Amino acid sequence: MRIACPICGERDSREFSYKGHALALERPTEDAGALAWDDYLHNRDNVAGVSEELWFHDMGCGSWLVAERNMVTHAFGAVRLAEDVKEASA
Structure with a gap:
């Protein structure tokens, strides 16, 4: 797989570490209970x-x-700097 880094250009995916979904998850409150924390x-x-x-x-x-990655084909689409995504959503 190849990932198009906005700074370095297209690179092999072995240069990168996957860190999870980019969507913001709502953190449960401290007293939410075990099921809510397990789900989170x-x-x-x-x-x-x-x-x-x-x-x-x-x-x-x-x-x-x-x-952006297609979870069926594993093909990458648009790749943006996370700081740019954070600024755009603020």
Whole structure:
């Protein structure tokens, strides 16, 4: 797989570390109970289509990225710097 880093250009995915879904999860309150915490920590939707993920370019420029990836074909789409995504949503 290849990932198009906005700073370094297209690179092999082995240069990156997958860090999870990019969607913001609502953290349960401290007294929410075990089921709410289990759901928060372990359960995610199994999307058969495009999903946004967090990746870290640890063997390159050290940037945090938000990458669109098709969960069926594993093909990457748009890749943006995470700081740009955060600014746009603020």
